[in-house]
Amino acid sequence: MLSIILFIILSILGGLAAGWVAGLFGIGGGSISVPLFLITLPLLGAKGDLVMHQAIATSLIVIVPSAFSATRKQYKQRNINVKFLFSWLPWVVVGVVGASFFIIKVPAKTLEILFAAYLFLAAVYIFFKGNPKVPQDHVPKGMIKNIGAILVGVISTFLGIGGGTFTVPFLIACKYPLVKSIAIxxxxxxxxxLFGSICAAINGLGQPNLALFSIGYVNILAACLMAPFSMYTAQFGAKLSHEMNPNLLKILYSFFLLLVVLYMCWEVFGK
Structure with a gap:
């Protein structure tokens, strides 16, 4: 009983922190939620190599409410090119579904190393990147678009993130405007x-040593606790980000990611 109470408290605090960080730095909360789930899911009985798989799967479902809210807002502001979106998303789904059935064969330590490497590269990228100015309105087409969408789906599913770290730079590199790239x-x-968490729930059915209140690899209790609080605090983080110096914001974001990298390195090599 005590472990469940502790789980609830940590999940609520994690949701508050994830939303604030997501709003402040303009990122998904996966950089907080995945490491947090590695700590909290064992409190509900998760054991062994599947804890990382559960952390990734649960992080994916936590993305859904905030992503839906952001998408609706972007659509109302007419930032979404619907024709391009409908040609882009099917290939993203191909990547997500393919990765979902492959990830169950990947050792937990490998996933943890990949997650730490992603955070490190993201920290370096954010620290050194400039403010992109893309006057063109070039719509990516053909094989390049399809391959890019598949890779975004695969990598995001492996890491438990929404893919913004990869989608936006890719579309900008294709000379697509920044605002429209963020909307996509x-x-x-x-x-x-949606598709990542559904596949994870199906793939995890019948697996041993899963946390209580789970459907497959997806922990419903954690998702229900984190999602509403993260959506609530995201607005305050976003407001603060507009009041801060952009260079200071980049430094803080990079430093934050490096702290998470250190934790993940301890998770992999220190235990």
Missing amino acids: SSATGLVIG
């Missing part, structure tokens, strides 16, 4: 969260 990224995160 929001819808992409919604699809990744």
